[in-house]
Amino acid sequence: xxxxxxxxxxxxxSRQGAGLSAxxxxxxxxxxxxxxxxxxxxxxxEAALPAEAQRREGRLFLRVDSEPPTIxxxxxxxxxxxxxxxxxxxxxxxxxxxxxxxSPGEAVWSRGQEQLRFSSLDALLTQTLGTALPVPTVxxxxxxxxxxxxxxxxxxxxxxxQPLVARRRHPAPTLELRLRLTP
Numbered sequence: 781x782x783x784x785x786x787x788x789x790x791x792x793x794s795r796q797g798a799g800l801s802a803x804x805x806x807x808x809x810x811x812x813x814x815x816x817x818x819x820x821x822x823x824x825x826e827a828a829l830p831a832e833a834q835r836r837e838g839r840l841f842l843r844v845d846s847e848p849p850t851i852x853x854x855x856x857x858x859x860x861x862x863x864x865x866x867x868x869x870x871x872x873x874x875x876x877x878x879x880x881x882x883s884p885g886e887a888v889w890s891r892g893q894e895q896l897r898f899s900s901l902d903a904l905l906t907q908t909l910g911t912a913l914p915v916p917t918v919x920x921x922x923x924x925x926x927x928x929x930x931x932x933x934x935x936x937x938x939x940x941x942q943p944l945v946a947r948r949r950h951p952a953p954t955l956e957l958r959l960r961l962t963p
Contacts, residue, residue, distance in 0.1 A: 834859065835857060835858070835859040836857070836858050836859070836961040836962060837855070837856070837857050837858075837961065837962055838855070838856055838858070838959060838960045838961035838962055839853075839854070839855055839856065839943070839958075839959070839960045840852065840853065840854050840855075840856045840869070840958070840959055841853050841956070841957070841958040841959075842909070842955065842956070842957050842958075843955060843956045844909055844910060844911060844953050844955045845952075845953045845954045845955060846910050846911070846953040850909070850910070852869075852909075854869040854870060854871065854877060855869075855870040855871075855874075856868060856869055856870065857870070858961065860882075861919060862915045862916040862918075862919040863883070863884060864882060864883040864884065865881070865882060866879060866880060866881045866882070867879070867880040868880075877891065878890065878891040879891075880904070882900075882901040882904070885899065885900070886898070886899065886900075887899075887900055887901040887903065887904040888904075889904055889908060896908075901915055902915075910953065911953055911955065913957070914929055914932070917929050917932075918944075918946075918957070918959075921934065921937060921938070921944050921946065922938060922944060922959065922961060924937050924938070925937075931948055931949055931950040931951060932946055932947065932948050932949070933946065933947045933948075933949065934946050935947060938959065938960065938961060942960075943958045943959055943960035944957070944958065944959040944960070944961075945957070945958050
């Protein structure tokens with residue numbers, strides 16, 4: 781008997797149907813394997829965040845001019861403050877690539893089942909990016925406060941029309957940070 785999805789005009793003889801069936805099964809297994817590979821990894825339970833912590837979605841671009849240069853681009857979800865918060869990085873189709881959580885005395889980078897723990901957010905960023913970022917200043921910039929920072933050029937504060945753009949000239953390595961967040 782032919783599968784129900786074949787109309788009477790497209791019924792195959794039993795020999796052709798068997799070949800189609802094997803190809804369909806193989807295609808289904810390959811599709812299932814690909815979908816399983818793209819599934820969102822489990823995320824650790826959320827740490828308690830400050831009451832004023834609002835969740836903002838957006839896009840991150842970070843270029844670190846190291847040897848070799850590194851570029852990080854991702855859709856993000858940011859919640860918290862410079863003292864305690866979390867940053868989730870998403871790839872295509874909304875797949876979670878990693879979760880960064882920080883609080884006083886601890887920072888955790890989670891990717892799938894892997895977790896890396898550090899004594900501070902600065903230590904985590906230095907280890908993973910090869911350099912530290914001025915997290916309190918970045919949060920101030922995101923709030924629209926034009927705080928000057930030695931070695932950095934604040935190109936633009938975030939508005940509805942433009943992202944936060946900041947460039948570090950020194951110390952090496954130089955870098956460029958772009959963040960566009962929606963409230």
